[in-house]
Amino acid sequence: MAAADGPLRFATPQPLDHDELSAGARTAPRPSRLGEPLPRTSKRTAAALESLGIGSLGDLLEHLPFRHEDRREARPIASLAPGEQATVIADVRRIARRRTRGRVSLVEATVVDDGGTMKAVWFNQPWVADKLPSGTRVVLHGRADTRRRNSFVVSTYEVAPGVTAEDVGAEGLTPIYPATEGVTSDRLRELVKRARPLERESVEALPALMRASQGLPERAAALDAVHFPEDELETELARRRLAFEELLVLELEYLARRHAREESLAAAELPATDALVREWVKSLPFRLTRDQQRAAADIDADLASGRPMQRLLMGEVGSGKTVVALHAMLRARENDRQAALMAPTETLAEQHLGTLDRLLGGHLPIALLTSSTPPARRRDVLARLDSGELGMVVGTHALIEESVEFRDLALVVVDEQHRFGVRQRSALEDKAPPGLSPHVLHLTATPIPRTFRLMRYGDLDCTVLRGLPAGRRPVDTHVVDGARGRERAYERAREEIAAGRQVFVVCPLVEESDTLQARAATAEAERLARTDFRQQRVELIHGQMAARRKAEAMRAFASGEADVLVATSVIEVGIDVPNATVMLVESAERYGVSQLHQLRGRVGRGEHAGLCILFGDPSLPRLRALAEESDGFKLAEVDLAIRGAGEVLGTRQHGERELRVARLPDDIPLLERAHELAEGILVQDPHLEEPEHALLDAVRAARFGTRAERIAA
Numbered sequence: 001m002a003a004a005d006g007p008l009r010f011a012t013p014q015p016l017d018h019d020e021l022s023a024g025a026r027t028a029p030r031p032s033r034l035g036e037p038l039p040r041t042s043k044r045t046a047a048a049l050e051s052l053g054i055g056s057l058g059d060l061l062e063h064l065p066f067r068h069e070d071r072r073e074a075r076p077i078a079s080l081a082p083g084e085q086a087t088v089i090a091d092v093r094r095i096a097r098r099r100t101r102g103r104v105s106l107v108e109a110t111v112v113d114d115g116g117t118m119k120a121v122w123f124n125q126p127w128v129a130d131k132l133p134s135g136t137r138v139v140l141h142g143r144a145d146t147r148r149r150n151s152f153v154v155s156t157y158e159v160a161p162g163v164t165a166e167d168v169g170a171e172g173l174t175p176i177y178p179a180t181e182g183v184t185s186d187r188l189r190e191l192v193k194r195a196r197p198l199e200r201e202s203v204e205a206l207p208a209l210m211r212a213s214q215g216l217p218e219r220a221a222a223l224d225a226v227h228f229p230e231d232e233l234e235t236e237l238a239r240r241r242l243a244f245e246e247l248l249v250l251e252l253e254y255l256a257r258r259h260a261r262e263e264s265l266a267a268a269e270l271p272a273t274d275a276l277v278r279e280w281v282k283s284l285p286f287r288l289t290r291d292q293q294r295a296a297a298d299i300d301a302d303l304a305s306g307r308p309m310q311r312l313l314m315g316e317v318g319s320g321k322t323v324v325a326l327h328a329m330l331r332a333r334e335n336d337r338q339a340a341l342m343a344p345t346e347t348l349a350e351q352h353l354g355t356l357d358r359l360l361g362g363h364l365p366i367a368l369l370t371s372s373t374p375p376a377r378r379r380d381v382l383a384r385l386d387s388g389e390l391g392m393v394v395g396t397h398a399l400i401e402e403s404v405e406f407r408d409l410a411l412v413v414v415d416e417q418h419r420f421g422v423r424q425r426s427a428l429e430d431k432a433p434p435g436l437s438p439h440v441l442h443l444t445a446t447p448i449p450r451t452f453r454l455m456r457y458g459d460l461d462c463t464v465l466r467g468l469p470a471g472r473r474p475v476d477t478h479v480v481d482g483a484r485g486r487e488r489a490y491e492r493a494r495e496e497i498a499a500g501r502q503v504f505v506v507c508p509l510v511e512e513s514d515t516l517q518a519r520a521a522t523a524e525a526e527r528l529a530r531t532d533f534r535q536q537r538v539e540l541i542h543g544q545m546a547a548r549r550k551a552e553a554m555r556a557f558a559s560g561e562a563d564v565l566v567a568t569s570v571i572e573v574g575i576d577v578p579n580a581t582v583m584l585v586e587s588a589e590r591y592g593v594s595q596l597h598q599l600r601g602r603v604g605r606g607e608h609a610g611l612c613i614l615f616g617d618p619s620l621p622r623l624r625a626l627a628e629e630s631d632g633f634k635l636a637e638v639d640l641a642i643r644g645a646g647e648v649l650g651t652r653q654h655g656e657r658e659l660r661v662a663r664l665p666d667d668i669p670l671l672e673r674a675h676e677l678a679e680g681i682l683v684q685d686p687h688l689e690e691p692e693h694a695l696l697d698a699v700r701a702a703r704f705g706t707r708a709e710r711i712a713a
């Protein structure tokens with residue numbers, strides 16, 4: 001398609017359009033065909049499109065290519081270099097199918113142009129042989145084989161009677177789309193081409209003034225250029241335009257949520273009476289660190305404000321978050337209100353209970369509620385929560401069940417909050433008395449750099465515990481492979497045990513199957529008990545053991561009866577055994593950076609220095625980073641750069657909508673700019689009611705719901 005036929009294009013930032021400015025923006029999205037379902041597709045295609053998240057014409061246009069193939073010119077066969085990607089126009093001479101010894105089906109054709117001959121190869125498309133009889137003129141896209149001379153591996157082809165090099169030149173940069181079974185990239189391209197005229201109906205949400213000041217093209221032009229650009233620069237500018245809008249809408253939503261909370265939601269006022277807290281702080285066997293004091297002061301201010309706290313408390317494993325959380329829980333108790341702490345696993349909930357109990361010196365009642373709580377005990381806990389007799393509870397998802405009622409829940413602490421979905425968190429928040437929102441403290445041991453917070457937790461206030469409590473030292477970390485290294489690692493572990501310390505062995509993560517993982521851990525425990533730790537007492541803990549047996553293994557290890565605890569990743573967070581000094585991690589490459597950092601945070605928690613041995617390939621950048629860097633924040637940035645935000649923050653596992661266009665960390669500068677502009681907009685126009693913001697608000701509402709829904713939520 002020639003450029004002139006296409007919708008508006010841009011090459012440089014658009015000049016300011018004064019007519020549009022003086023006319024003001026449109027006040028409501030016009031009815032648009034973009035919302036309509038795709039016309040005329042087979043059931044199979046429709047289902048495939050559905051699985052790609054494409055239900056409407058608008059979705060189709062927003063399904064962006066992940067790269068472009070250069071089809072700007074056709075190349076003579078004689079000029080192709082090995083490995084080169086190219087488009088070739090040729091005539092088919094001979095064609096045949098065969099199978100390789102590895103039983104791969106091949107079609108091979110001899111094809112010729114004016115100056116050369118080569119062998120064109122199709123993999124796994126036997127039907128091609130019937131479609132291209134001798135004499136057919138074809139346009140082939142693909143790559144010249146690197147090993148076999150004069151061989152060309154075809155990725156796509158078209159039958160094109162009479163076509164010449166000039167005709168092909170017009171095709172330009174060809175978008176390659178994320179495809180799936182049942183709908184190919186080529187098919188998607190056809191569909192997008194047909195829908196192309198509708199780009200003009202795309203809602204231009206960005207005010208003209210902002211587009212001008214930021215040098216951003218119009219949405220319709222960007223949408224077109226992102227699919228069918230003149231050159232690589234154009235497609236990137238277009239993508240950034242769309243990414244910027246996506247991020248701006250996200251930031252507006254976060255900031256507006258915070259605003260709505262501050263404006264319209266009430267929470268119990270929990271002023272610091274110090275009836276409990278002052279004495280409790282004095283009773284602790286240590287002094288709160290400066291960061292802990294600051295965090296406690298931030299939280300005290302939130303709790304006294306009458307507005308619901310939504311605060312993220314970030315700090316590495318061992319930085320003392322639990323102590324700060326308990327500080328807040330006791331403020332609720334001072335005001336005769338209830339507090340609940342929710343943890344992602346039973347093991348963690350049990351650990352928390354133990355820690356809190358110890359920190360409380362057994363003076364105040366606190367109960368555990370998980371799905372393994374025996375029925376009689378459970379009835380008792382529920383009754384006492386309902387009556388208000390029980391002031392504090394620690395639990396798992398079991399806390400959010402409908403049957404759990406509180407008399408006066410005022411504070412919710414969510415541990416490792418990224419492991420819960422939004423719905424689970426809000427289900428617990430719903431248990432506050434009618435008309436009141438609880439104060440919520442989110443804990444996380446995964447340090448999240450500021451920019452990612454903007455993206456994911458833009459509606460939360462944030463406090464960071466930076467330093468480790470006095471006396472804690474970084475854990476000496478080594479990456480080890482080979483039999484000799486392993487032998488030395490076990491030797492070091494035995495030395496530590498001989499000196500009275502204890503050892504964790506963490507088994508490989510098997511994401512696909514808890515059963516396999518449990519089996520592997522069991523086998524490893526048996527192996528170690530027979531071989532390297534023959535003289536030592538080895539205990540086993542994994543996710544599939546009965547709660548009773550888990551508790552028994554934990555008790556044996558915590559009390560020092562067992563020397564070695566072989567575990568699956570269940571010990572990743574929370575387990576606190578100050579006497580453990582060695583952490584051995586099998587197949588360390590299966591774990592993420594922050595997981596490994598958390599794992600090693602399990603050792604060296606007491607007076608003795610910790611040692612962490614990662615069994616894995618020492619040349620892997622991730623593992624090297626761990627050996628070299630002890631600062632969790634710096635590691636988190638390495639991790640984000642390597643894996644991308646969705647993985648690290650666990651957004652995928654909760655099925656939350658991913659960013660469609662923006663890519664992080666590449667688009668961090670865009671995110672920063674969007675955040676700033678969103679703040680500016682909301683200062684002037686807190687409810688996005690001005691005409692020039694109406695469309696922005698409409699786009700926001702289409703993605704996140706209306707303001708009324710937000711307030712109700």
Ligand code: ADP
Binds near residue numbers: 324576
């Ligand atoms: P986190 O929840 O951040 O992993 P915890 O609150 O569980 O950390 O604290 C880790 C350990 O450090 C606990 O044994 C706790 O008693 C201890 N601890 C917490 N704060 C301090 C402090 N200020 N000084 C010394 N030890 C502390």
Ligand code: MG
Binds near residue numbers: 321322574
């Ligand atoms: Mg903790």
